[in-house]
Amino acid sequence: PCALIWFREDLRLTDNPAVTAAVASGLPVTALFLLDEQSAGLRPLGGASRWWLSQSLKALARDCDRISLPFAVRSGSAGTAIPQTVEESGAAQVFWTRRYSEPEASIDAELRRALDRGGAVVQTFGGRLLHEPSAVRSGSGAPFKVYGAFWRAARSGGAPRAPLPAPAGQKIIAGPRLGGDEIDALGLEPRAPDWAGGLREAWTPGESGARDALETFLQDGLSGYSAARDRPDLPGTSRLSPHLRFGEISPVQLWHASEAALAEGLAQARDVEKFRNELGWREFAHHLLAAFPDMARRNASSRFDGFSWRKPDAAELDAWRGGLTGYPIVDAGMRQLWRTGWMHNRVRMIAASFLIKDLLVDWRIGEAWFWDTLVDADPANNAMNWQWVAGSGADAAPFFRIFNPVLQGRKFDPSGDYVRTYVPELSRLPAKWIHAPWEAPSEALDAAGVELGRDYPRPIVDHAAARKRALAALAQISDPT
Numbered sequence: 336p337c338a339l340i341w342f343r344e345d346l347r348l349t350d351n352p353a354v355t356a357a358v359a360s361g362l363p364v365t366a367l368f369l370l371d372e373q374s375a376g377l378r379p380l381g382g383a384s385r386w387w388l389s390q391s392l393k394a395l396a397r398d399c400d401r402i403s404l405p406f407a408v409r410s411g412s413a414g415t416a417i418p419q420t421v422e423e424s425g426a427a428q429v430f431w432t433r434r435y436s437e438p439e440a441s442i443d444a445e446l447r448r449a450l451d452r453g454g455a456v457v458q459t460f461g462g463r464l465l466h467e468p469s470a471v472r473s474g475s476g477a478p479f480k481v482y483g484a485f486w487r488a489a490r491s492g493g494a495p496r497a498p499l500p501a502p503a504g505q506k507i508i509a510g511p512r513l514g515g516d517e518i519d520a521l522g523l524e525p526r527a528p529d530w531a532g533g534l535r536e537a538w539t540p541g542e543s544g545a546r547d548a549l550e551t552f553l554q555d556g557l558s559g560y561s562a563a564r565d566r567p568d569l570p571g572t573s574r575l576s577p578h579l580r581f582g583e584i585s586p587v588q589l590w591h592a593s594e595a596a597l598a599e600g601l602a603q604a605r606d607v608e609k610f611r612n613e614l615g616w617r618e619f620a621h622h623l624l625a626a627f628p629d630m631a632r633r634n635a636s637s638r639f640d641g642f643s644w645r646k647p648d649a650a651e652l653d654a655w656r657g658g659l660t661g662y663p664i665v666d667a668g669m670r671q672l673w674r675t676g677w678m679h680n681r682v683r684m685i686a687a688s689f690l691i692k693d694l695l696v697d698w699r700i701g702e703a704w705f706w707d708t709l710v711d712a713d714p715a716n717n718a719m720n721w722q723w724v725a726g727s728g729a730d731a732a733p734f735f736r737i738f739n740p741v742l743q744g745r746k747f748d749p750s751g752d753y754v755r756t757y758v759p760e761l762s763r764l765p766a767k768w769i770h771a772p773w774e775a776p777s778e779a780l781d782a783a784g785v786e787l788g789r790d791y792p793r794p795i796v797d798h799a800a801a802r803k804r805a806l807a808a809l810a811q812i813s814d815p816t
């Protein structure tokens with residue numbers, strides 16, 4: 336008999352309770368990742384996530400090799416492929432990290448029953464979150480809908496457990512080496528055209544890439560995080576989101592690393608608190624998704640079901656996706672997304688607000704674009720944040736708070752360096768004009784070599800008029816009381 340580790344969204348060896356338990360079972364161990372594109376109801380991964388997954392699997396394969404843990408990648412539907420693998424490997428015990436979204440959680444529950452019936456013992460572990468979503472409940476036993484109350488309740492249980500070390504190679508008894516697919520043969524990476532050049536330049540997927548990103552953040556980013564995190568022109572955030580998405584690093588590790596940084600004087604308490612607060616938003620998003628599995632499709636506030644979104648105009652939508660709206664901060668963000676698979680949080684809010692409120696397009700269309708293009712596209716975080724911006728979410732910004740893209744740009748990218756990086760055609764415009772080039776006098780535009788309408792578009796909508804239109808649409812669904 337052997338122990339089978341089924342890796343899913345936990346592509347790491349350190350602080351992976353399922354891996355630790357499998358090794359501790361004393362049985363020979365073998366590991367599997369299953370690319371499941373067949374089970375009914377699963378949302379297909381977006382293009383950028385597929386690229387990331389492919390790189391992450393290669394990194395995990397190398398890491399497993401280093402500790403002589405046999406690791407195979409297969410494809411198929413979980414309901415068939417997992418029982419087959421259990422049978423073929425003679426696994427007496429199966430280990431995995433729990434998932435909380437649907438249909439994943441139901442697939443796992445069903446499999447567990449089937450495997451139990453077949454005589455294999457399934458053991459499941461937390462590892463993706465600091466707290467099990469079902470463990471944080473209000474006094475009435477219901478899931479929380481307000482972040483502040485959720486996070487207070489979550490934290491009342493004290494600090495999370497200590498992180499677990501990666502298993503040492505000498506402790507592992509290698510189980511059977513399963514046949515599988517070459518990772519390159521899974522078709523996860525783009526071929527023609529290969530649009531992943533910018534992603535390759537920006538990221539190192541895998542557990543050691545995650546560890547390096549954390550180290551850089553602890554040395555250079557955590558101190559001052561509470562002030563710099565809103566500045567897209569500064570390297571003020573951790574950029575750990577895709578690593579967290581694929582489980583290459585755990586929130587437990589981040590919690591304790593930030594604690595250690597505080598103790599060593601690398602950061603101040605308010606920075607550590609703010610960083611944990613963001614991890615708290617991630618926890619809250621997963622808590623909401625577990626309670627409301629259709630969060631990416633349905634308005635949390637049903638009032639918005641009657642909202643009269645405009646039928647998206649193809650040219651406007653292309654302009655938004657391609658970073659050609661004529662609003663430099665929106666365009667810089669959308670181009671950062673397209674080039675690197677990531678966008679700064681402040682700019683995500685601005686770009687999302689522009690689509691929803693200035694163009695009056697249903698947030699689900701934006702959610703789908705981010706799902707396809709973000710390397711950190713996450714079923715919980717993406718849906719919750721889109722609904723947060725739209726005002727339709729459980730604990731959301733009110734719809735009537737409409738970002739002014741010019742003022743946001745001036746406030747959070749004061750010198751215009753972020754815009755200059757991603758919208759090079761405006762790079763010679765002085766900071767004074769860079770967030771509203773249409774306000775620049777013609778001499779300033781000439782000196783910067785910019786002709787509006789030729790080198791860079793004029794705004795596709797007038798923000799003041801669009802704002803009025805959005806508020807009028809809101810008035811139609813507002814409760815008159």
Ligand code: FAD
Nearest residue numbers: 572573574575576613617680683684711712713716717720
């Ligand atoms: P840091 O500031 O270093 O934060 C640390 C971690 O906290 C992040 O890696 C992330 O896991 C978590 N976090 C931070 N902010 C949030 C937040 N607002 N909500 C939930 N978790 C948060 N984040 C995703 O991981 N995946 C998504 O698909 C996603 N879609 C978004 C869509 C919109 C419209 C908006 C406004 C935000 C979205 N976010 C998403 C949240 C946030 O923008 C990113 O998590 C953050 O920019 C990642 O960068 P970082 O790792 O440097 O963040």
